[in-house]
Amino acid sequence: MKSAARSKARAEQRPRATPFVAATFAMTVDGKVTTKNRGTVDFTSREDKLHLMRQRALGDAVLVGHTTLERDNVRLGIPHPDLRAQRLARGQPAYPIRVIVSNRGRINPSLNIFQTDFAPILIFSTTRMPRRIREQLRKRAILHLTESSQIDLRRVLRQLRAQYGVKYVACEGGPALFRSLLELRLVDQLNLTIAPFLFGGRKAPTLTGVNSGFLARTVRCSLIDMNVAGEECFLTYKIKH
Numbered sequence: 535m536k537s538a539a540r541s542k543a544r545a546e547q548r549p550r551a552t553p554f555v556a557a558t559f560a561m562t563v564d565g566k567v568t569t570k571n572r573g574t575v576d577f578t579s580r581e582d583k584l585h586l587m588r589q590r591a592l593g594d595a596v597l598v599g600h601t602t603l604e605r606d607n608v609r610l611g612i613p614h615p616d617l618r619a620q621r622l623a624r625g626q627p628a629y630p631i632r633v634i635v636s637n638r639g640r641i642n643p644s645l646n647i648f649q650t651d652f653a654p655i656l657i658f659s660t661t662r663m664p665r666r667i668r669e670q671l672r673k674r675a676i677l678h679l680t681e682s683s684q685i686d687l688r689r690v691l692r693q694l695r696a697q698y699g700v701k702y703v704a705c706e707g708g709p710a711l712f713r714s715l716l717e718l719r720l721v722d723q724l725n726l727t728i729a730p731f732l733f734g735g736r737k738a739p740t741l742t743g744v745n746s747g748f749l750a751r752t753v754r755c756s757l758i759d760m761n762v763a764g765e766e767c768f769l770t771y772k773i774k775h
C-alpha cells in the first residue's frame with residue numbers, strides 16, 4: 535500500500551475524539567526549517583512542493599499557526615485538479631477546511647487567504663482579538679473565540695472532529711504549533727523532507743522551534759517510509775505515544 539493510502543487507512547481505523555494529525559515539514563541537513571528572521575525561504579524542489587500538496591490533499595482540514603500564515607501568506611488551496619479529483623472520488627470536498635490558530639488574534643484581514651472563498655476558513659483564537667479585526671474577519675471566516683488567554687489545542691481538535699466531521703488534519707506548522715501539538719501528544723505522523731542545504735544560525739528554528747529547552751518528554755518516532763527523489767529525502771515517521 536502506498537504511504538498516503540496507509541496514512542488515510544490509519545486515520546480511518548482509529549475511533550477517537552481527536553482527528554489523526556499528520557504534520558509536514560521540510561528542513562535543511564542541519565535541521566533548520568527557516569532562517570532566523572522567519573522570512574519566506576524557498577529551499578525545496580518542485581517535487582517537495584508537490585509532496586506538500588499531496589499531503590494537504592489528504593486532509594479534511596489543513597491547520598497552520600498564525601506566524602506561518604502571516605510570513606508565508608499562503609491561501610492553503612489545492613492548485614492541482616488531479617488532487618482535487620482524487621478528493622472528490624474519496625468522498626471529500628474538493629478542498630480541505632482551512633484552520634488558523636492564534637492566541638492574540640491580531641490577524642491581518644488583508645492576507646491572501648481571506649481573498650479566497652473556495653473552502654471555509656475557521657479561526658480558533660481568544661477574546662483578546664481586537665474588536666475591529668473581529669468585525670473584518672467575520673465577513674471572511676468563522677471565528678471560534680475562547681474567553682481564556684490561550685487556546686486549548688486539544689479542544690480545538692475535538693471540536694473539529696465533533697462539529698466539522700474532521701478525521702484527518704494536515705498540519706503545516708510552523709514549529710511553535712508543532713511543538714505544542716507534540717507536547718500534548720496530538721501528532722500521529724510526521725512527513726519530513728530533508729533538503730540538501732545547511733543554514734546554520736543559532737536563532738534559526740528547527741522543527742521544534744528556537745526554544746532551547748528539552749521537550750517535557752522525548753518523543754519516539756518510527757520510520758515507516760523513505761523515498762529519495764533528486765537530492766531530497768522524503769521520510770514518513772509514525773509518532774509513538
Ligand SMILES: NC(=O)c1ccc[n+]([C@@H]2O[C@H](COP(=O)([O-])OP(=O)(O)OC[C@H]3O[C@@H](n4cnc5c(N)ncnc54)[C@H](OP(=O)(O)O)[C@@H]3O)[C@@H](O)[C@H]2O)c1
Nearest residue numbers: 559560572599600601602636637638707708709710711714
Ligand atoms: N520548512 C517548513 O516546512 C516550514 C513549515 C511551516 C512553517 N515554516 C516557517 O516557520 C516560521 C513560523 O513558525 P513559528 O514557529 O514562528 O510559528 P507558527 O507555529 O507558525 O505560529 C505560532 C503562532 O500560532 C499561534 N498559536 C496558537 N496557539 C498556539 C499553541 N498552542 N502553540 C503554538 N502556537 C500557537 C500563536 O499565534 P499568535 O502569536 O497570533 O497568538 C503563535 O504565535 C515561518 O518562517 C515559516 O515559514 C517552515
